[in-house]
Structure formats: structure tokens, C-alpha cells
Amino acid sequence: MATLMLGTRFLQYIGKDGVYYRRTLAATQEQWPRMHEKTATKLRGLETRLGSFFAGDVRDYLDQVPSEAPLVMFPPFYSGDYTSQFAPLDAAFNWPDPTFGELDEAGK
Structure with a gap:
């Protein structure tokens, strides 16, 4: 779930050309372990649960x-x-x- 949540931040840049997009994707890749752990920790701490999906x-x-x-x-x-x-x-x-x-x- 954390991967999907983080995907909303970087997937929009996949396949686009330009310095900004390359730098954003490189920074995301470099920071991925920290970002993923931080997001996963937040998700594990949630008390709200889906009743259905x-x-x-x-x-x-x-x-x-x-x-x-x-x-x-x-x-x-x-x-x-x-x-x-x-x-x-x-x-x-x-x-x-x-x-x-x-x-x-x-x-x-």
C-alpha cells in the first residue's frame, strides 16, 4: 500500500523528458527507502479500517x-x-x- 501511495507522487513523471522530470525521479529513487518506511509507518498506525471495498x-x-x-x-x-x-x-x-x-x- 505504501508503494501505491507514493506512486501518486512520482508516476506522473514516468516517460516524460526534461531536466526537472529526471531530477525528480532520481531524487525519488535515492530517497525511496526513507520515504517508503515513513509512509508504511503512518499506514500501520492508522486506526481507520475499510468496512468494504x-x-x-x-x-x-x-x-x-x-x-x-x-x-x-x-x-x-x-x-x-x-x-x-x-x-x-x-x-x-x-x-x-x-x-x-x-x-x-x-x-x-
Whole structure:
């Protein structure tokens, strides 16, 4: 989990060219053991626990939510959003590809 949390800080720079991106990635690599341990320690200290987790498209999850329940969500807003959101993860990690449908007119 700590690796995924830290990924939000550096994955956006993967595959980009420029001095800033190279320096940021090099600094991240150099500081990785300390950053990972610090993040993992914070996560281990959390007392909040998930009651449940849904691994899927938020639009599919809506079918399971009672109509009177409050809900905040951030589905993809444009065609290709999921693909572009997952691209840095795909480039950095070997993980099972999620299944999803791209947003179309019917999904809007």
C-alpha cells in the first residue's frame, strides 16, 4: 500500500523528458527507502479500517448503493480517461489489468 501511495507522487513523471522530470525521479529513487518506511509507518498506525471495498468502475458500484445513501464520486469525464489514468500504473507496475468500459454518450 505504501508503494501505491507514493506512486501518486512520482508516476506522473514516468516517460516524460526534461531536466526537472529526471531530477525528480532520481531524487525519488535515492530517497525511496526513507520515504517508503515513513509512509508504511503512518499506514500501520492508522486506526481507520475499510468496512468494504469495491474493485471496479464506480458506475457499476452505483447499482449496489441504496438510492437514499449519500454518495460522492469522480467517474471518468472524457472518453479515454480511464486509459490515461491507468497508463502510469501500467508503465510502472505488473498488475492485473482492471476491466472497465470507457465513457460513452450512454454513460454520461
